[in-house]
Amino acid sequence: MWRQTSRHLLSRFTIRGSSKPFSAAANLTEAEPETDSTFIQAWMKLVPNIEPPKTPLSFMKPRPASPSSIPSKLTVNFVLPYQSELASKEVDLVIIPATTGQMGVLPGHVATIAELKPGVMSVHEGNDIKKYFVSSGFAFIHANSFADIVAVEAVPLDRIDPAQVQKGLAEFTQKLNSASTDLEKAEAQIGVDVHSALNFALTG
Known part of the structure; x- marks a missing residue:
């Protein structure tokens, strides 16, 4: 109920300077097809006459192995249920509104899963800082300096009335x-x- 209600609330706001819905379809990328071989083998044993459904791996690009040294950039994917806002974006720092408090994510961050609460997420790239208000969601921070941030609803802070x-x-x-x-x-x-x-x- 929390996620559905908070998403509905954000959709009510009048966005200044634009009559179009917040969209970043141009950032969408087509993932390399992958398969979960263990799942498919188990499926075929149980129901060999029905094609197995796709798993999340089918829609995700494979992650590179953890580097031997900490990279200079953090690679961020920021997605909503209906669009991709950032796709493989290399940044210096991301600050997310975790339920445990504001959380800064730098390259080399330890692998973590954090639940998001309503608040501001900021993406830092040099002197450029982009701020979003997110309603809720999760951040998946991987040991190889990749971060996948999934929000139920989000909007750039400067477009909120x-x-x-x-x-x-x-x-x-x-x-x-x-x-x-x-x-x-x-x-x-x-x-x-x-x-x-x-x-x-x-x-x-």
Whole structure:
């Protein structure tokens, strides 16, 4: 429920300077076909007459082995359920809003899986810093200086309308105060949390 509600909330915001939906289809890349041989062998033993379904490996490029020395760049893939925002982008640093706190990821970072909470993710490439507000998701940091970041919803921070954020925060605060069922309270609390995080990102 958290991910569905937070995604719906972000879709309500008026994006300044553009009437088009946030899209980066040009960044999409076609992955090299791979197979999970162990899964396919097990499948064929059980149901040999039906073609096995594709596994996530079918859509992912193979990762290189961990280098003997730490590379100078971190390779980042940043994807949403409907598009790819960054594909094999080499950057200096990524800061993600993990549930355990702000987490900086540099080349050579230890392998980690981190759950994301509503907040700002910043991508640093030299003096260029690109900031996104993400609703939730996961970051998969690999030992070979690759990071796969999967967000339920995200939008560049400079395209969020502060007036809509303030309006949404007031609406959900009122809903939380007047909620009479556990479901209404949960949905209103998610709205308050997301809008509070957005407000902090814009003003903090």
